[in-house]
Amino acid sequence: xxxxxxxxxxxxxxxxxxxxxxxxxxxxxxxxxxxxxxxxxxxxxxxxxxxxxxxxxxxxxxxxxxxxxxxxxxxxxxxxxxxxxxxxxxxxxxxxxxxxxxxxxxxxxxxxxxxxxxxxxxxxxxxxxxxxxxxxxxxxxxxxxxxxxxxxxxxxxxxxxxxxxxxxxxxxxxxxxxxxxxxxxxxxxxxxxxxxxxxxxxxxxxxxxxxxxxxxxxxxxxxxxxxxxxxxxxxxxxxxxxxxxxxxxxxxxxxxxxxxxxxxxxxxxxxxxxxxxxxxxxxxxxxxxxxxxxxxxxxxxxxxxxxxxxxxxxxxxxxxxxxxxxxxxxxxxxxxxxxxxxxxxxxxxxxxxxxxxxxxxxxxxxxxxxxxxxxxxxxxxxxxxxxxxxxxxxxxxxxxxxxxxxxxxxxxxxxxxxxxxxxxxxx
Amino acid sequence: xxxxxxxxxxxxxxxxxxxxxxxxxxxxxxxxxxxxxxxxxxxxxxxxxxxxxxxxxxxxxxxxxxxxxxxxxxxxxxxxxxxxxxxxxxxxxxxxxxxxxxxxxxxxxxxxxxxxxxxxxxxxxxxxxxxxxxxxxxxxxxxxxxxxxxxxxxxxxxxxxxxxxxxxxxxxxxxxxxxxxxxxxxxxxxxxxxxxxxxxxxxxxxxxxxxxxxxxxxxxxxxxxxxxxxxxxxxxxxxxxxxxxxxxxxxxxxxxxxxxxxxxxxxxxxxxxxxxxxxxxxxxxxxxxxxxxxxxxxxxxxxxxxxxxxxxxxxxxxxxxxxxxxxxxxxxxxxxxxxxxxxxxxxxxxxxxxxxxxxxxxxxxxxxxxxxxxxxxxxxxxxxxxxxxxxxxxxxxxxxxxxxxxxxxxxxxxxxxxxxxxxxxxx
Numbered sequence: 001x002x003x004x005x006x007x008x009x010x011x012x013x014x015x016x017x018x019x020x021x022x023x024x025x026x027x028x029x030x031x032x033x034x035x036x037x038x039x040x041x042x043x044x045x046x047x048x049x050x051x052x053x054x055x056x057x058x059x060x061x062x063x064x065x066x067x068x069x070x071x072x073x074x075x076x077x078x079x080x081x082x083x084x085x086x087x088x089x090x091x092x093x094x095x096x097x098x099x100x101x102x103x104x105x106x107x108x109x110x111x112x113x114x115x116x117x118x119x120x121x122x123x124x125x126x127x128x129x130x131x132x133x134x135x136x137x138x139x140x141x142x143x144x145x146x147x148x149x150x151x152x153x154x155x156x157x158x159x160x161x162x163x164x165x166x167x168x169x170x171x172x173x174x175x176x177x178x179x180x181x182x183x184x185x186x187x188x189x190x191x192x193x194x195x196x197x198x199x200x201x202x203x204x205x206x207x208x209x210x211x212x213x214x215x216x217x218x219x220x221x222x223x224x225x226x227x228x229x230x231x232x233x234x235x236x237x238x239x240x241x242x243x244x245x246x247x248x249x250x251x252x253x254x255x256x257x258x259x260x261x262x263x264x265x266x267x268x269x270x271x272x273x274x275x276x277x278x279x280x281x282x283x284x285x286x287x288x289x290x291x292x293x294x295x296x297x298x299x300x301x302x303x304x305x306x307x308x309x310x311x312x313x314x315x316x317x318x319x320x321x322x323x324x325x326x327x328x329x330x331x332x333x334x335x336x337x338x339x340x341x342x343x344x345x346x347x348x349x350x351x352x353x354x355x356x357x358x359x360x361x362x363x364x365x366x367x368x369x370x371x372x373x374x375x376x377x378x379x380x381x382x383x384x385x386x387x388x389x390x391x392x393x394x395x396x397x398x399x400x401x402x403x404x405x406x407x408x409x410x411x412x413x414x415x416x417x418x419x420x421x422x423x424x425x426x427x
Numbered sequence: 428x429x430x431x432x433x434x435x436x437x438x439x440x441x442x443x444x445x446x447x448x449x450x451x452x453x454x455x456x457x458x459x460x461x462x463x464x465x466x467x468x469x470x471x472x473x474x475x476x477x478x479x480x481x482x483x484x485x486x487x488x489x490x491x492x493x494x495x496x497x498x499x500x501x502x503x504x505x506x507x508x509x510x511x512x513x514x515x516x517x518x519x520x521x522x523x524x525x526x527x528x529x530x531x532x533x534x535x536x537x538x539x540x541x542x543x544x545x546x547x548x549x550x551x552x553x554x555x556x557x558x559x560x561x562x563x564x565x566x567x568x569x570x571x572x573x574x575x576x577x578x579x580x581x582x583x584x585x586x587x588x589x590x591x592x593x594x595x596x597x598x599x600x601x602x603x604x605x606x607x608x609x610x611x612x613x614x615x616x617x618x619x620x621x622x623x624x625x626x627x628x629x630x631x632x633x634x635x636x637x638x639x640x641x642x643x644x645x646x647x648x649x650x651x652x653x654x655x656x657x658x659x660x661x662x663x664x665x666x667x668x669x670x671x672x673x674x675x676x677x678x679x680x681x682x683x684x685x686x687x688x689x690x691x692x693x694x695x696x697x698x699x700x701x702x703x704x705x706x707x708x709x710x711x712x713x714x715x716x717x718x719x720x721x722x723x724x725x726x727x728x729x730x731x732x733x734x735x736x737x738x739x740x741x742x743x744x745x746x747x748x749x750x751x752x753x754x755x756x757x758x759x760x761x762x763x764x765x766x767x768x769x770x771x772x773x774x775x776x777x778x779x780x781x782x783x784x785x786x787x788x789x790x791x792x793x794x795x796x797x798x799x800x801x802x803x804x805x806x807x808x809x810x811x812x813x814x815x816x817x818x819x820x821x822x823x824x825x826x827x828x829x830x831x832x833x834x835x836x837x838x839x840x841x842x843x844x845x846x847x848x849x850x851x852x853x854x
Contacts, residue, residue: 017650017657019469028448042446043481045471051647055472061488078632078649112825117629137826160828223444286742287719291726292712295719295740300830302794304718310746313712313722313738315731319780323737323750353746367729403727406709 006184007040009065012058013157014074014083016049026159031070034166038175039186039236040068050074055086060348063090063150068174070166073157075140077119083154084125097121100132101141102343108139133169137161144173151177190237192249195266196259197415207255210344211248218245226404227268227411231256243425261418268414269297269304275421276307281356283417285311286324286345288336289363289379293410314345322426324348324360337362339380339392345384347390357420358384360410361413363395365405377405381413433611434467437493440584441501441510443476453586458497461593464664465602466613467495477501479528482513490517490577495601497593500584502567510581511552518574520555524548527559527651528568535566547618560596564588571600578604617664619676622693623656623686623843632655634682638675645672653831654695654838658683686844695841696724696731702848703734708783710844711739713751713772715763716790716806720837736782741772751775751787764789766819773809774817784847785811788840790822792832804832807842810847 032042044066048058055074062069074083088095102124109116116139123140124133133142135156142155142165148215153170155162173313178186196204208231212220218235231252235245253260262271276283285294285308295311300303312323317336320326325348326341336342342362350358364380370376377397384390393416397408438458471493475485482501489496501510515522525821529551536543543566550567553559560569561584569582569592582589605613623631628651635658639647645662658679662672680687691699702755703710712721712735722738725731739750744763747753752775753768762768769789777785790806797803804824811817820843824835 015650016648016676017659019472020453020459025448025452026445032447043476043478044485045446045474047474049470051470057492058471065484075628080649107655119629160831221444223447242663279820287505287722289726290723291731292615292714292719292722293736293741295714295742296717296723296833298742299716299718299792300833302829305742305796308740310750311719311738311740311742312717312750313726313735313740315726315738316736317721319737323739353749365726369732371632398714406723406727 007038007068007178008043008066009035009040009068010044010046010062011042011069012046012048012055012069012071013061014048014050014055014071014086015157016080018047018073018261019049019131027072027157027374030163031166033191034171035068035070036179036189036191036234037172039188039326040174040178041189050080050082052082052086052089054084056090057092059086059090059152061146063152067150069150069152070170071152071154075123075142075154075156077117077122077140078311079202081122084122084127086359086413087130087145087152087154087408088127091129091145091152093125095125095127097124098126098132098141100134101126101143101238102207104132104141105139108135119307119374131173133165133206135161136164136168142169144170146177150348178292188237190235190242190245191232191234192245193264194249194252194256194260195262195268196231197227197254197261197268199229199259200224201229204231204256204259208252211252211255218248226400226407228261261415267297268411268418270301272414272418272421273298273301273304273307275418277303277355277424279421279425281421282307282309284309284349284355284358286314286349286358286382287311288315288320288345289365290361290406290410290413291315293406294359294361294413297410297414310349310353320345323352325352334375335362337374337380339382339394341389342380342382342392343384344382346384346392350384350386356385358382359413359417360384361409363405365402365409366391379405379409379412381409381416383416385420385424389424433738434495434605434613435470435493436467436495436497437471437473437489438461438469439473439475439482439489439496439498441475441477441482441498442584443502443507444588445474446476452497454584454589457586457590458531460618461598462495462497462743463616463618465587465598465605466615467601467605468616477507477509479509479516482509483517486513486579490575490579493844494577496577496579497578497597498581500588502550502569502581502583504544504550504567508549511549511554514557514570514572514579514581515554518554518556518572518579522552522554524551525553525559525562528553528570531559531561531568532566534800535562538571558600560592562588563591563595570595573604584630614668615664616661617669617672618659618661619672620691621658621676621679621683621687622689622695623658623683624654624688624695625837626656626686627651628656631658631683631686635679638679638682645675653827653834655688655824685846685849688842694724695838695845697728699841699845699848700725700728700731700734702845702852704730706783706848706852709734710849711776711780711782711784711785713776713809714738714740715742715747715772715786715788716792717788717833717837718742720833721786721788721840724837724841735848737776737780739776750779752779762801763808764791764801764805765820766809769807769809769819770811770817771809773811773819777811777813783812784844785809786840786844788836790832790836792829792836794829806832806836806839808836808843810843812847812851816851
């Protein structure tokens with residue numbers, strides 16, 4: 001976003017284990033969006049291990065190329081936790097034990113019936129000149145420091161500690177600091193997000209072709225992952241900018257149509273949960289190849305116990321017969337992975353549990369179990385909302401491993417339910 | 428690892444969407460392990476958007492602090508794909524269309540019955556002096572370049588293209604190049620990993636205190652996540668180094684005892700799966716607060732259908748009564764979240780499904796539903812392996828949100844099953 005070059009940010013994640021990856025990074029989006037709302041653009045991300053000299057070096061590089069540096073991790077009690085030392089060394093200041101930092105930590109531990117260990121006292125050591133940030137969730141305090149005209153914040157890496165500390169501690173200080181630099185305009189950047197499901201990236205791309213007028217300052221992003229294609233519009237959030245982005249977002253919504261399942265922080269499970277709640281409907285699941293993933297996703301949403309009644313993970317054929325009333329004859333004739341069995345599973349779970357709607361999935365997640373006629377990735381979803389309101393749908397997922405096929409199957413099933421709920425609601 | 432400082436590496440991932448995170452990074456571990464085996468240590472990871480000047484800047488910084496730079500992404504056909512331009516600009520060389528690059532791409536597309544689009548011809552533009560790397564899977568060729576004494580490789584970001592190109596293209600060239608620098612020893616580095624469950628980081632830390640002799644070149648890493656504490660030993664994989672690491676790993680295993688549930692790539696679900704398979708036992712689940720997560724995790728393992736018979740997600744009390752035979756009286760007397768109900772759920776699922784062992788979880792995942800006597804985070808796990816072989820265990824998980832409590836509950840339940848299986852096996 002060229003209009004905000006003056007206010008650029010870099011994040012530094014500290015921890016040798018992070019160099020190896022394998023974890024989902026959920027912090028970046030959170031930080032990027034909150035900074036953008038203040039007119040600060042995230043331009044670089046660095047990841048570094050627990051070696052002091054490496055952290056100092058990365059911090060110095062960041063301070064040369066960005067005006068805001070957000071560090072996460074390395075604030076714990078062990079000798080591997082060196083963020084405090086690195087900031088002090090880079091900025092040429094000392095560390096001292098700060099009362100506010102210590103008091104917060106002692107209070108937090110006391111609430112859990114514990115007292116600080118010797119090692120935990122290290123956590124109250126803060127660079128001179130830094131402001132202590134309270135940690136409302138864990139024991140490690142954070143801090144902010146203005147150093148050589150750069151705003152530096154150090155926070156724990158755990159999202160549930162980092163997030164409130166960004167909102168309550170970092171942003172107010174950052175905004176106040178930006179406010180002092182009247183000659184450098186900070187244009188807040190806003191970002192609108194649409195989530196789509198059920199079509200590949202190329203189709204989304206095609207439908208949005210020419211959406212942005214020539215030379216527009218607004219950026220269009222299209223990002224594919226196994227479960228969805230996400231569309232983002234990013235641009236100046238001042239004057240006519242907001243209206244322009246909203247207008248383009250409306251236009252994108254029209255062009256994309258019903259493949260848009262949600263916006264902003266929505267997840268498929270939260271959208272389905274909202275629809276079930278609105279319609280005062282209850283749901284029961286019969287999962288075969290997804291193995292419980294749909295139940296897991298739906299129950300990630302607080303309050304889901306009011307509409308999720310039960311689920312059956314009918315991994316064996318015997319479970320399909322015993323618990324869902326699928327006839328052994330049907331299984332023998334069509335095989336467990338068939339539209340007929342998906343329909344019987346959805347009907348069985350609805351009738352036996354007495355809920356409003358039953359949802360079923362049966363398929364071949366691989367890597368074994370595929371045949372020429374029933375290859376890995378073949379999946380049937382069944383939905384049963386009553387005797388005259390039942391159907392199945394076949395999916396063929398190509399080119400993914402077991403985990404990806406499970407994810408796509410769960411998403412396809414929930415999307416089918418979403419579409420049915422919208423239709424049923426008469427909305 | 429101090430002994431290999433001479434051969435350090437940095438990875439640079441290019442793509443604006445990567446700045447926002449939200450994806451699993453599986454490339455890093457692959458690259459880090461392959462480099463370590465050549466004696467090259469991954470020390471920094473950088474992520475940068477699609478702006479040319481930013482990529483050039485990040486590449487120059489990397490070339491100052493590392494001797495090996497692996498760039499991924501930005502090699503596609505669109506005008507946002509700027510890795511080729513950035514390398515040429517940083518190294519001060521030109522781009523030219525290379526015949527080997529073009530031929531490989533044309534052949535690949537021909538195999539799919541297609542011809543290159545105009546945009547795809549850009550993919551054959553390679554910096555002068557660079558060696559073209561064939562892409563055996565996709566259309567974008569990569570390249571390697573020695574620039575100012577630094578080994579630079581540029582590869583696509585997609586794992587299934589990047590991985591074979593590392594193995595077949597980058598590593599042979601890197602090893603040949605390292606071989607020319609006889610004065611700088613490249614010591615291969617090996618890494619051993621132990622996974623522990625059920626105790627906090629501080630306890631693991633305590634038990635391993637003094638494990639490493641003073642001045643040891645071996646590094647001990649202790650990494651906590653919601654589901655486990657991981658221990659790693661990293662050090663030279665040459666001469667006596669391998670033996671030293673193995674000896675320390677044995678010692679760590681003894682000190683940690685039965686909290687070690689697995690090693691290297693093991694997951695709790697793969698370990699439990701192996702134990703069930705060895706003992707020819709079958710399993711059925713009765714999940715309340717975990718909502719299907721245990722079933723989902725177990726069925727992530729290929730072949731799990733041979734031991735996972737079924738699962739019940741008994742979210743409502745009615746489901747507990749109907750499907751697990753929990754008596755309404757018991758529910759009324761003790762409440763759904765109680766040791767008594769956990770026991771009845773485990774017994775019910777085992778008896779009704781006829782499996783070897785039943786595993787149950789009931790608890791309060793929050794944020795609502797907690798009381799003074801039964802707070803959020805209170806969880807009971809039940810295991811039933813037969814009339815005289817059943818027990819329950821109470822857990823109190825502090826300081827996590829709904830998702831974390833679900834994760835910890837699933838891990839605690841699977842760990843209980845693991846310990847019981849080991850005991851039962853008489854191993």
